[in-house]
């Protein structure tokens with residue numbers, strides 16, 4: 001069949017896309033993918049060059065740990081790779097159940113439910129809990145998936161300045177009077193992904209209890225870093241029993257892929273029935289679940305303690321050298337300000353054999369561009385010294 005040509009150039013998709021891309025380039029915000037020719041680790045190869053990698057969220061080096069690869073391999077050899085359908089249809093495999101039992105025990109919560117990613121966990125859980133009549137109050141620096149999930153719910157949204165508990169309280173007071181009798185959900189992270197600082201969890205718990213709200217805590221960068229055995233900020237502060245909904249990811253410090261929501265037994269049952277990203281999505285492959293379960297096992301064992309000890313030695317080493325001796329996580333940002341200056345610093349470091357990502361709008365606010373240094377248990381002290389010597393003159397640290 002002969003189809004008529006599109007008549008106007010403005011109707012052409014490609015024309016539209018190129019115009020948009022030109023705009024992104026002119027604003028200095030164009031992004032491209034970088035392909036690694038090596039495994040994820042502190043020493044990577046890309047474009048034929050060796051780089052020391054300070055950009056990964058693989059804080060414990062588990063992404064390339066042989067035991068995770070072996071767990072995935074043997075699960076695949078026994079049970080195959082694909083799961084074939086949604087968990088609710090016929091895709092729930094013993095590997096999923098085993099992982100969820102291990103996560104519940106690790107988090108000392110009654111239950112856990114896994115999702116195919118952190119993004120999916122947020123998008124499924126938050127709109128299941130809150131609808132148009134309810135109120136969601138978020139920290140200004142919450143991750144994009146938390147913001148998108150809150151928007152999708154249709155609830156009334158309020159944002160408080162980062163870690164500002166006075167403003168959180170005034171939003172809670174407003175919600176209680178303007179939306180009396182409705183559900184109120186406070187959404188926060190334990191460690192903020194681009195700033196590396198930690199939420200004032202005790203105050204937040206007191207406030208949400210006083211005003212009858214629930215707390216959703218995203219521990220994406222807290223699990224595997226904070227608390228005994230890397231159980232996260234909730235454990236580190238002894239507040240585990242006071243946080244209704246705890247989210248964590250399996251693809252960062254745990255070195256695998258996916259995410260979980262931990263909470264009471266009814267939360268798991270409810271999400272199985274209401275979380276659309278869980279219901280209408282194919283179950284993660286069993287080998288992925290087996291690798292994540294192996295990571296949880298390592299964390300709970302002596303090996304995990306050794307990795308956490310090395311991670312925190314590296315955090316202290318780097319933090320002290322970069323004038324941030326009170327670093328509270330594996331993320332150490334160096335604020336540059338202007339987008340182009342941050343990009344330039346990132347390129348200069350790359351020229352010196354160091355991969356440190358420059359982070360800019362829209363990931364962080366305009367004018368708050370930065371170098372985001374992340375450190376791992378598997379960096380050597382020589383790796384860290386190399387970074388420190390390169391970075392200091394670039395950003396004016398004496």
Ligand SMILES: *Cc1c(COP(=O)(O)O)cnc(C)c1O
Pocket residue numbers: 116117118119120143145189193218220221249250251258259
């Ligand atoms: C990475 C991240 C997510 C998303 O998790 P994925 O498993 O990568 O989809 C959610 N929240 C925070 C704070 C994150 O940093």
